[in-house]
Amino acid sequence: MTTVLIVDDQPLQRLGFRMLLENNPDTSVVGQAAHGAEALRLAAELRPDVVLMDIRMPGMDGIEATRRIVASGGRTKVLVLTTFDLDAYAYGALRAGAGGFLLKDALPEELLAGIRAVAAGDAVVAPALTRRLLDTFMEHVPDPEGAEPGARRDHRLRDRPGPRRPTPTRV
Template structure:
């Protein structure tokens, strides 16, 4: 059973999420919050597995609430909701520590799958969406900087570099296994070790680190490309 805290300033939106989650046998709603400050307080009190976080709210927004929840060091993970996949707010929420994001028009099964994925520390819904978002907003090392020279990546083996690069490209464990001719369980073990070595909270954080280190270059025009 995955416990969820719903955070949204719109009562009807919260009601819709609650109806969906309470009618699903694998999820349980432990509370609702209408603002970022309420979300921080209730997360500290209720310790939900997943905080379903709206980003744009009056007062403390979802980005700051996410930052405070993650900084508290608790086990709760944040899944943010946004209106479109090129949203700078969604990128800032990932940088603040969110474990992933979904579009607000996602189908019910996509939302449920995203909640399960976040609770398990895995990629959320479609990795390609996360990559497209990072392509648009991530800050790359200066032109000429050696790709992958970030000290956080120096502890990785050659194989782990390959796996992290593939993860950052939006590939699933199965797709990485096929590319590297390894078993999916071996890839899962590699990913777990990589996250431990580089200090990543989860798979999404590992992707952000890979981008910031220059291990993967954005698919957009500009001097940062190689």
């Protein structure tokens, strides 16, 4: 059973997440918080497996709360869940140590799978964001063939040499 702390400043959002999670036999909601400072206190007190963290909240936002929860060194993982598909939020959350970043328009099954993945120590990123993250990352990776980082090259399989076949030997 995965224990979850729900953090969102919108009471209706918290209620919806709680209903979904309580109707799933693999998750248990151990608490709810309306802002980052309350999330820190409850995470330390309840030690949930996963904190389901909103980003935009009054007072301490979800990125700073994530940073502090992760820095505390406990076993609790953070899955950020937000309405805003902004690269700055995603990068900030991941830099703060979040194990995942999903959008609130995710299907219930996607959210549950994300919670399971983050609880297991894996990472999950919203599909809409994955391509942008990869593009940004690839701009900084050197090409194994010596091209400058960021240089575009077609890396499809047809451009790569296939396995070498042995040359037939005549006897």
